[in-house]
Amino acid sequence: MDNPFLNTRWAGVDEVGRGPLIGSVVTAAVILPAQFDLPGLTDSKKLSEKRRLQLAKAIQQQAIAWCVAEATAAEVDTLNVLQASLLAMRRAVEGLSIQPAGVWVDGNRCPQGLTMPCQSIVKGDLTVPAISAASILAKVARDAQMQQLHAAYPHYGFDKHKGYPTAAHFAALKCYGALLEHRRSFAPVQRTMAQRALFD
Numbered sequence: 001m002d003n004p005f006l007n008t009r010w011a012g013v014d015e016v017g018r019g020p021l022i023g024s025v026v027t028a029a030v031i032l033p034a035q036f037d038l039p040g041l042t043d044s045k046k047l048s049e050k051r052r053l054q055l056a057k058a059i060q061q062q063a064i065a066w067c068v069a070e071a072t073a074a075e076v077d078t079l080n081v082l083q084a085s086l087l088a089m090r091r092a093v094e095g096l097s098i099q100p101a102g103v104w105v106d107g108n109r110c111p112q113g114l115t116m117p118c119q120s121i122v123k124g125d126l127t128v129p130a131i132s133a134a135s136i137l138a139k140v141a142r143d144a145q146m147q148q149l150h151a152a153y154p155h156y157g158f159d160k161h162k163g164y165p166t167a168a169h170f171a172a173l174k175c176y177g178a179l180l181e182h183r184r185s186f187a188p189v190q191r192t193m194a195q196r197a198l199f200d
Contacts, residue, residue, distance in 0.1 A: 012130025
């Protein structure tokens with residue numbers, strides 16, 4: 001039986017960055033051809049950084065169309081992280097050079113405002129090749145943003161924790177305070193800002 005998820009007219013969509021305390025939520029949409037050479041394609045979290053970079057380049061070369069989009073930290077604070085993620089997903093789909101006939105989204109919700117059918121698939125990044133490809137492009141793009149932040153603010157350790165709420169990130173927040181790119185609506189950032197305000 002043909003794999004229903006090898007449809008060259010449907011796009012796979014995934015997001016990266018809902019959990020971190022800083023930066024954008026990054027999404028990607030990918031339409032793959034019926035035949036592709038992407039060995040080891042799977043959820044980006046299961047791949048080494050080196051392999052993700054290799055696959056991201058191959059995906060960009062082989063995809064029928066792809067687009068990376070985002071919702072900023074300010075939009076996360078305004079909308080909440082779920083709605084910002086869905087907005088970024090819609091932007092990725094709308095940014096494709098070819099409008100897909102339908103969209104597969106990782107998770108259990110579809111973005112509002114799409115002009116084509118959408119199917120949400122829990123753990124789709126493990127089972128749907130186009131979603132796996134999207135997860136890789138989104139992860140590589142967000143990691144690149146964290147590397148840029150690290151270059152500007154090396155004392156925060158963004159190259160290591162990628163903005164996630166680790167002990168090292170909390171320590172840097174406590175010592176240096178929140179950056180403009182930090183998500184003010186997230187409780188750990190709010191607590192740190194409030195504590196520092198007591199001593200200002």
